Amino acid sequence: MSFLTKAFGFDPAKNTVRTELVAGLTTFLTMAYILAVNPSIFSALPGMPAGSVFTATALAAIIATLVMAFWAKKPFALAPGMGLNAFFVFTVCLTMGHTWQFALTAVLIEGLIFVILTLTKVRTWILNAIPLSLKNAIGAGIGLFIAFIGLQNAGIIVNSDATLVTLGKLTEGTGLLAVIGLVISCTLVMLHIRGGILLGILVTAIIGLFIKDPATGEAITKFGGVLSMPDSVAPIFCQFEWDKILSWDMLAVVFTFLFIDMFDTMGTVIGVAQKAGFVDEKGNIQDAEKVFMADAIGTIAGACLGTSTTTTYVESSAGVGAGGRTGLTAFAAAACFALALFFSPVFLAIPGAATAPALIIVGMMMMQPITKVDWTNYRESIPAFLTVILMPLAYSISDGILIGVISYVVLYALSGKAKQITPTMWVLAVLFILRYIFI
Numbered sequence: 001m002s003f004l005t006k007a008f009g010f011d012p013a014k015n016t017v018r019t020e021l022v023a024g025l026t027t028f029l030t031m032a033y034i035l036a037v038n039p040s041i042f043s044a045l046p047g048m049p050a051g052s053v054f055t056a057t058a059l060a061a062i063i064a065t066l067v068m069a070f071w072a073k074k075p076f077a078l079a080p081g082m083g084l085n086a087f088f089v090f091t092v093c094l095t096m097g098h099t100w101q102f103a104l105t106a107v108l109i110e111g112l113i114f115v116i117l118t119l120t121k122v123r124t125w126i127l128n129a130i131p132l133s134l135k136n137a138i139g140a141g142i143g144l145f146i147a148f149i150g151l152q153n154a155g156i157i158v159n160s161d162a163t164l165v166t167l168g169k170l171t172e173g174t175g176l177l178a179v180i181g182l183v184i185s186c187t188l189v190m191l192h193i194r195g196g197i198l199l200g201i202l203v204t205a206i207i208g209l210f211i212k213d214p215a216t217g218e219a220i221t222k223f224g225g226v227l228s229m230p231d232s233v234a235p236i237f238c239q240f241e242w243d244k245i246l247s248w249d250m251l252a253v254v255f256t257f258l259f260i261d262m263f264d265t266m267g268t269v270i271g272v273a274q275k276a277g278f279v280d281e282k283g284n285i286q287d288a289e290k291v292f293m294a295d296a297i298g299t300i301a302g303a304c305l306g307t308s309t310t311t312t313y314v315e316s317s318a319g320v321g322a323g324g325r326t327g328l329t330a331f332a333a334a335a336c337f338a339l340a341l342f343f344s345p346v347f348l349a350i351p352g353a354a355t356a357p358a359l360i361i362v363g364m365m366m367m368q369p370i371t372k373v374d375w376t377n378y379r380e381s382i383p384a385f386l387t388v389i390l391m392p393l394a395y396s397i398s399d400g401i402l403i404g405v406i407s408y409v410v411l412y413a414l415s416g417k418a419k420q421i422t423p424t425m426w427v428l429a430v431l432f433i434l435r436y437i438f439i
Contacts, residue, residue, distance in 0.1 A: 004017070004326075004328060007069075007070060007073075007327065007328075008020075008069060008070070008073050008326045008327030008328040008330075008331060009073030009074075009326045009327055010326045010327075010328055011326070014325070015325055015326055015328070017328070018195075019195070019322070019323040019324070020075070020323075020324055020325070020326055020328035020329045020332065021328070021329075021332045022195040022198055022322055022323070023075060023319035023320070023322040023323050023324025023329040023332070024075075024077075024319060024324060024328070024329040024330065024331065024332020024333040024334075024335070024336065025198055025332060025333070025336055026195070026197050026198040026201070026318050026319045026321075026322040026324075026358065027075070027077045027313075027315060027316050027318055027319030027322075027324065027329065027333045028077065028332075028333045028336035028337065028340075029198065029201050029318075029336075029350060029355055029358075030201075030315040030318040030319075030355050030358050030359060031077060031079060031313045031315035031316075032336075032340065032350070032355075033153075033352065033355070034057060034061070034079045034080060034082065034313075035054060035057055035058060035337075035340060035344065037082070037085075038053055038054070038057040038080055038085055038307065038308075039051070039053040039054045039057070041085050041086060041089050042085070042089060042100075042307075044089055044090075044094065045089060045093055045094075045100045047100065047235065047236075048100055048235070048236055048306070049231065049235055049236075051230075051231030052231050052232060052233050052234070052235050052236050052306060053236065053306065053307060054230070054231065054344070055230045055231050055232070055233050055305075055341065056233045056236060056302070056305040056306040056307040057079065057080050057307050058230070058337050058338075058340055058341050059233070059301070059305050059341075060079065060080055060298055060301055060302035060305055060307050060310050061077070061078060061079035061080070061298075061310070061334070061337045062334045062337045062338055063297070063298060063301040064078035064079070064294055064295060064297060064298025064299075064301065064302075064310045065077045065078050065079075065294075065298075065330050065331075065333055065334035065337065066330075066331065066334045067293065067294040067297050067298065068291070068294040068312075068327065068330045069327035069328070069329075069330035069331040069334060070327060070331075071290050071293065071294065072287055072290035072291045072293070072294055072327065072330075073287070073290075073326060073327035074273075074276075074278070074287070074290075074291055074326075074327060074330065075276060075316065075319055075320055075324035075325055075326060075327070075328075075329030075330055076269070076272060076291065076294075076312050076313070076316040076330060077312075077313050077315070077316050077319070077330055077333040077334070078294060078295055078298050078310050078311060078312050078313060079310060079311075079313055079337075080302055080307045080308045080309065080310050080311075081261065081264065081308070081309055081310065081311035081313075083260065083264065083396070084257065084260060084261060084264075084308050084309040084311065085307075085308040085309075087256065087257070087260065087308075088100075088103050088107070088308040088309075089308075092106070092253055096249065096253075098249065098253070099241060100236075100239075101239045101240060101241040102241045102244060102250070102253075103253070103308075104236075104239060104240055104241075104303050104306065105240040105241050105242065105244070105245060105250070105303075106250060106253040106254045106257055107257060107299060107302065107303040107308060107309050108240060108299075108300060108303035108304070109245065109250070109254050110254050110257040110258050110261065110299060110309060111296055111297070111298075111299030111300035111302075111303055111309075112300065113254070113258060114258070114261070114262075114292070114295070114296035114299060115293070115296045115297070115300070117292075117296075118289055118292045118293045118296050119289075119293075121289055123262065123266070123288070123289070123292045124288045124289050124292070125424070126262075126266070126424065126428065127266055127269075127270070127284075127285065127288055128284050128288075129422055129424035129425060129428070130270075130401075130405070130425075131380075131408060131425075132372075133372075133373050133374070133380040133381075133383070133384050134383060134384060134387055134401075134404050134405065134408060135270050135274070135279070135369075136274075136369035136370060136372045136373050136384065137369075137370065137373060137383070137384035137385070137387040137388050137404060138267050138270045138271055138387060138397075138400070138401060138404070139270060139271040139274040139275065139366055139368075139369040139370075140271075140366060140367045140368075140369055140370035140388050141267075141271075141387050141388040141389075141390070141391035141392070141397070141400050142267060142268065142270075142271035142272075142314055142317075142366060142391060142397060143271065143317075143362070143363040143364065143365070143366030143367045144363060144367070144388060144389075144391060144392045145314065145363075145391040145392045145395075145397060145400075146314050146315065146317065146359045146362065146363045146366070147359060147360045147362075147363025147364065147392075148363075148392040148395075149359055150355070150356040150357070150358070150359030150360040150363065151356065151360065153178075153352030153353065153355065153356045153359070154168075154174055154175060154177075154178030154179075154181075154182075154352065154353045154356035154357075154360075155168045155169070155173060155174035155175040155178065155353065156168050156170065156175055156178055156179070156356070172214050173211070173212070173213050173214050173215070173220065174213065174220055174351065174352070174353040175353075176211060177204060177207060177208050177211050177220055177351070177353040177354070178204075178353040178354075178356045178357060180204065180207055181200060181201075181203075181204030181207070181353065181354055181356065181357040182356075182357040182360060182361075184200050184203055184204060184357070185197060185200030185201075185204070185357040185358065185361055186357075186361065188200050189361055195322060195323075196322075197318060197321055197322045197358045197361065197362070198322060198358075200357055200358065201350070201354050201355055201357070201358055202354075204353070204354040204357065205221050205349070205350045205351065205354040206221070207221075208220040208221030208351055208353065208354060209221045209222075220351050220353060221349055221350070221351055221354070222349060223345065223346065223349045224345050224349070225345035225346075226343065226345055226346055227342060227343065227345075228342065228343075228344055228345060229342065230341040230342065233305050233306055235306075236305070236306025236307075237304065237305060237306055238304050239306065240303075257309055259398070259435060260398050261295070261299070261309050261311055262398075263397070263398035263401045263402065264311055264396075264397045264398045265292070265295050265311050265312050266401065267391075267397040267398065267400070267401050268311070268312045268313065268314045268316075268397060269285060269288070269291055269292075269312055270285065271314065271317065271366055272312075272314065272316050272317045272320055273285045273286075273291075274366075274369050275317050275320045275321065275362075275365065275366055275368075276320045276324075276325055277325075291312070294312070295310055295311050295312050298310030298311075299311075314397070315359070317362045317365075317366055318358045318359065318362045319333065320362075321358075321361070321362040321365050370384075370388065378411070379408075379411050379412055379415055379417065380408075382407060382411060383404045383405075383407040383408035383411060384404070386400075386403050386404055386407050387400045387401065387403065387404030388400070390403050390404075402432040402435065402436075405425065405428050405429055405432055406429050406432050406433060408425065408429075409421055409425055409426060409428075409429035410429070
């Protein structure tokens with residue numbers, strides 16, 4: 001146990017090995033979709049083989065999560081971020097017309113800047129400057145956001161041309177499987193069964209073997225093999241474009257990567273840290289610099305390997321919900337990513353409908369901090385509400401935070417309380433406004 005304590009911050013009086021390992025596996029299962037989604041997105045770019053991107057994605061996740069496990073000793077897992085990969089492919093490359101080598105160079109520069117900002121504690125300084133009411137709102141907003149993702153993955157919420165979103169078909173296919181899984185998972189959680197969230201995922205996936213997708217007529221859960229050797233990352237390894245690093249386009253792309261990643265990560269860390277109990281009475285997060293360093297190192301590693309920005313995953317809250325509290329949870333998640341390199345046909349067989357109930361339940365659990373907001377103080381409650389509601393509706397953690405900060409400063413100023421606004425909040429509000437004007 002002494003090794004576990006030194007390596008992962010494990011406390012035998014508070015933590016159990018079984019719970020930490022189950023939590024790590026739970027986190028992995030809820031975020032493993034990135035191993036399928038990332039190669040699919042990057043396949044739009046010639047010269048980036050899907051197999052190589054798959055391997056790069058897994059390796060970036062392993063490296064960053066191990067840094068989190070051994071250095072920060074927190075139960076958070078990391079991988080190339082959703083949204084950031086879409087910006088990389090569809091905006092930088094396909095819209096702006098840059099090569100993927102140019103985009104990888106921008107990601108590398110972003111990672112190096114993040115290391116400097118973390119070492120100088122600038123990121124922590126910004127984090128601690130955010131008012132407690134907004135921090136509580138961020139946690140709740142992320143809860144709604146990941147629950148919304150779960151509902152979408154399950155087919156419970158689907159696209160509608162008339163109303164943007166609508167209720168899907170719940171009596172067949174993925175919708176039916178997700179509903180069954182939600183009932184099972186909720187029951188296990190209510191009965192306080194250890195690892196209930198993970199057990200719910202596994203049982204739901206097995207049930208998916210007997211439920212057909214009406215669109216294809218095939219079982220929702222289907223296994224196409226067991227073992228496969230990982231592809232080489234050689235075609236995309238360290239493929240940088242140095243001749244344009246001083247261009248205005250590079251500056252704009254790096255700044256955008258930096259901006260989105262900083263506040264997505266910040267929002268995720270706040271929300272998951274609140275759920276895990278890593279936030280003090282002032283709303284400050286324990287060892288925030290170490291947590292931020294993990295995604296900075298992960299981003300650099302990911303750029304070298306050939307994938308987009310690596311960030312802390314909000315799905316880490318699933319592992320926290322399963323009882324994970326130490327770096328051992330992150331280590332277990334990293335080990336799962338390592339195994340996934342060789343057992344990809346197995347883990348890819350777990351459908352989104354099976355992991356969706358975990359996201360929905362954990363999203364509900366993350367709503368608890370919202371009770372700490374003073375809803376009678378409109379200077380506090382209106383920015384908090386905007387933060388919460390915009391994260392799922394704008395499908396962006398960072399936009400929820402940005403609008404929350406801007407509205408907080410504006411409302412305090414308009415109500416004659418400008419002197420109560422800290423200089424940091426003024427600076428952030430101005431920067432955020434400029435972001436919406438020019439980006």
